[in-house]
Structures are given as structure tokens and as C-alpha cells.
Amino acid sequence: MIVFKFGGASVKDPAAVKNVGAILSLYEGEKILVVVSAMGKTTNKLEEILSCLLANEHLKFHQLINDLQSYHHIILGELFREKHYKITQTVDLIFDGLRQLSSQKISDKLGFEYDQIVSLGELISSHIVNEFLVELGFKSTWMDARKMIRTDDNYQEANVDWTLSKALIKEDVAASFLHSDIILTQGFIGHTENGSTTTLGREGSDYSAAIFAYCCDAENVTIWKDVPGMLNADPKYYSNTKKLSKISFKEAIELSYYGASVIHPKTIKPLQNKNIPLFVKSFIDPHGAGTEIQSETKDDGLIPSFIIKKEQVLFSITPKDFSFIDEQNLHGIFELLAKEQIKINLMQNSALSFSILVDAKKVDIFGLLSLLKNNFDVRYNDDLELVTIRHYNTETIESICAGKTVIIEQKTRYTARFVLKAAN
Numbered sequence: 001m002i003v004f005k006f007g008g009a010s011v012k013d014p015a016a017v018k019n020v021g022a023i024l025s026l027y028e029g030e031k032i033l034v035v036v037s038a039m040g041k042t043t044n045k046l047e048e049i050l051s052c053l054l055a056n057e058h059l060k061f062h063q064l065i066n067d068l069q070s071y072h073h074i075i076l077g078e079l080f081r082e083k084h085y086k087i088t089q090t091v092d093l094i095f096d097g098l099r100q101l102s103s104q105k106i107s108d109k110l111g112f113e114y115d116q117i118v119s120l121g122e123l124i125s126s127h128i129v130n131e132f133l134v135e136l137g138f139k140s141t142w143m144d145a146r147k148m149i150r151t152d153d154n155y156q157e158a159n160v161d162w163t164l165s166k167a168l169i170k171e172d173v174a175a176s177f178l179h180s181d182i183i184l185t186q187g188f189i190g191h192t193e194n195g196s197t198t199t200l201g202r203e204g205s206d207y208s209a210a211i212f213a214y215c216c217d218a219e220n221v222t223i224w225k226d227v228p229g230m231l232n233a234d235p236k237y238y239s240n241t242k243k244l245s246k247i248s249f250k251e252a253i254e255l256s257y258y259g260a261s262v263i264h265p266k267t268i269k270p271l272q273n274k275n276i277p278l279f280v281k282s283f284i285d286p287h288g289a290g291t292e293i294q295s296e297t298k299d300d301g302l303i304p305s306f307i308i309k310k311e312q313v314l315f316s317i318t319p320k321d322f323s324f325i326d327e328q329n330l331h332g333i334f335e336l337l338a339k340e341q342i343k344i345n346l347m348q349n350s351a352l353s354f355s356i357l358v359d360a361k362k363v364d365i366f367g368l369l370s371l372l373k374n375n376f377d378v379r380y381n382d383d384l385e386l387v388t389i390r391h392y393n394t395e396t397i398e399s400i401c402a403g404k405t406v407i408i409e410q411k412t413r414y415t416a417r418f419v420l421k422a423a424n
């Protein structure tokens with residue numbers, strides 16, 4: 001069997017859902033487990049709905065639910081024409097349940113509440129897509145990922161219990177494939193021992209696809225996206241991007257570590273562990289070869305990749321007593337950063353100063369300054385960007401540094417990183 005994942009953009013409107021059917025029809029004779037995300041921007045909308053619920057903004061809460069329901073109704077109307085009574089009822093029941101929350105007491109366990117609400121997007125989407133496939137004549141069975149992926153109760157970022165999930169998934173999937181060619185299930189969601197819904201972290205549907213593939217020993221996984229494959233740079237920032245045809249699991253993990261956002265970072269490990277190839281392909285051009293991620297490393301260096309992080313702030317932290325930056329000082333600084341949940345994108349030290357680069361949006365600059373001010377002098381420099389080049393050469397370095405001031409430069413054998421400031 002093989003695993004396909006269709007993200008929000010690939011099921012965002014009736015044409016997109018029809019395209020899913022067209023892609024599946026190219027794979028006649030295969031047993032395919034299909035993981036779908038919520039349609040379009042539904043997950044963001046559900047987050048807003050939750051915020052309104054928590055803030056007691058009842059009017060807006062109901063308005064947003066009505067909007068989201070209409071959005072799904074438009075899709076239903078186009079996909080099913082005449083006989084869409086049953087599926088509309090299934091979808092409407094989910095929205096009714098959501099509305100009723102306004103008259104119920106919400107617990108103070110925010111993560112729990114988040115997962116119960118935000119998971120609904122995938123449920124709705126999977127019901128609609130499955131019903132549509134059945135209408136098209138596919139032997140497709142809807143399955144509840146919550147009954148198959150077992151997690152702990154770390155809501156919003158739940159950790160998978162691999163042993164239990166494997167047992168649950170293997171049995172259910174094998175039974176369903178006896179009478180179906182397609183299993184249509186949800187990304188992003190799982191369940192605890194008590195049966196409460198959990199989510200695996202935003203954008204977690206890729207990870208779900210990898211979990212199913214790992215547990216079923218799938219032949220391969222394909223993530224269908226609106227790009228021709230993994231590109232060597234974000235087309236938002238670079239013209240002239242190139243597709244990476246074949247890279248290793250290791251390279252994919254490196255790229256996602258430095259911030260490439262094509263695949264959810266947790267996706268690669270389970271696939272690497274079982275040597276299951278991952279394809280990233282275009283749902284616009286399904287015959288295109290896409291990118292293949294597999295164990296072989298020989299093609300990794302063929303094309304340099306660029307990863308850019310904007311809006312960075314650099315803190316330079318110097319002990320007030322003129323002591324060296326040593327294990328003791330670093331220990332204190334790291335402890336504080338971990339407690340504040342500050343994620344470091346790059347660090348560097350000299351004898352008297354320790355520098356860290358952080359996303360400006362994820363740090364309270366003045367809060368951090370005041371936490372450090374007793375023992376350290378801290379300076380900061382904002383409006384910076386961090387560019388990482390994998391498999392760099394002189395030419396690529398010159399091209400990204402042109403016209404900019406280099407504040408920090410770090411190089412290892414395959415990776416060069418630059419903290420840059422636009423010249424005024």
C-alpha cells in the first residue's frame with residue numbers, strides 16, 4: 001500500500017477536491033491510504049472561533065461559525081448537486097455541536113479545548129472528500145484517525161505512542177483494505193487513552209501521513225502540494241528557484257532544521273527509520289516527477305539551497321563582572337532562555353560576549369533585557385535576516401551578501417550561515 005497526503009490547499013474548493021479524484025484515478029489498482037487536512041484556511045478559522053468562545057464574544061463566535069459552514073456548503077453544493085442530503089447532514093451536525101459550546105462551561109484546560117475544536121476541520125473535510133470519492137465510484141472507506149493514532153495528553157503537540165498506534169492502525173487498515181481500495185482519513189489528529197481528541201501540532205498532517213506509513217510499512221508516501229516539489233529556495237524571496245529532484249532523508253532533516261517549511265519537521269524520522277521514500281509532488285502537474293526523499297546521499301550537493309528567516313533580532317550578552325563566557329555563565333543563560341521558551345536560531349560566543357539570534361515576533365525584547373540585566377550587559381540589534389546556504393560556493397555567498405552588511409558569518413563543511421543587515 002501507499003500513502004497520499006492532501007493538504008488544505010489541495011482541498012480548498014470544489015475544483016481542488018475534483019482534482020483529488022482525478023489524481024487518485026491515475027493510481028488504479030493501488031491500495032491507497034489518503035490523509036487529508038482541513039479545507040483551505042479552516043484551521044485558522046477554528047482557532048478564531050475558539051478565541052471568541054474564550055473571550056465570550058458570542059456574536060462573533062456565531063458569525064464565524066456561520067461563515068465557515070457556508071464555505072463548506074458552497075463546496076458541498078458544487079460537488080454533489082442533487083443528492084447531497086446525507087453528507088450535508090453529517091457536516092451540519094458537526095457545526096451544531098460547535099455552536100452548542102457557547103452554552104456549555106468551558107474547562108480551564110485550554111490545550112484540551114483547543115484540540116476538541118480545532119480537530120473538527122479535518123473531520124469535516126475527510127467526510128466530504130470520502131463521500132465525493134464514493135460518488136465517483138471509488139471503493140473508498142472513511143476511517144477515524146482518532147481511533148488509530150494513540151497519543152499522550154500533551155494537547156496541541158501530542159506525542160505518539162508508537163507501539164499502540166501500530167497495533168491499532170495495522171489491524172484497522174488491513175481489515176478495511178479487504179473491501180476497499182482507498183482509506184480516507186484525517187491528518188493532524190489522534191486520541192488519548194481516554195478517547196479525548198488530540199492534535200499533533202500545526203501543519204501536522206504530513207506527520208500523520210508518516211505515522212500511517214511507518215505503522216503499515218507502506219511502500220512510499222506522496223505529499224501533494226501546489227509546488228512542483230521541494231525547491232532550493234522560497235519563491236517568495238528568490239526568483240529562479242530550482243527543484244531538488246532527489247535528496248536524502250538526512251538532507252531533508254537539515255533543510256527543515258534550518259527553517260525550510262515545505263514538510264513538517266517531524267515527518268522524516270519515521271520514514272527514514274523504515275526506509276520509506278517520500279515524494280513531494282504537484283497536484284497541479286501530477287505527472288511531474290516531483291522530489292524524491294530517500295536514503296541515498298549522493299545527489300544532496302548538486303544544487304545549493306537557500307533558507308531565509310526575516311525579522312531577526314540579535315542579542316549580545318556580556319557578563320557585567322568581566323568574567324569569561326564559560327560553562328557557568330552559559331548554564332545560567334540557557335536555563336533562563338529555556339524557561340522563557342525562547343528558541344535560538346543561531347548562536348556565537350567570544351571571550352566576553354555570547355550572542356543569540358531570535359525571531360523578533362517570538363520574543364519580548366524588553367522582558368528579556370530586564371531578566372538578564374542584573375548579571376549581564378545586553379545589547380540588541382534588530383531588523384536582521386538570517387540566510388542559510390546548504391552546499392554553498394563563493395558565487396552563492398556573494399549573491400546573498402551583495403549590498404548588505406554581514407554581522408555574523410558561520411561556515412561548516414556544507415552549511416554557511418549569515419546574519420545580514422540591509423545597508424541604509
Ligand code: ASP
Nearest residue numbers: 037043188202203204205
Ligand atoms: N489543518 C492543520 C493545520 O492547518 C494541519 C495541517 O494542515 O497539516 O495546521
Ligand code: MG
Nearest residue numbers: 007008037203
Ligand atoms: Mg497545511
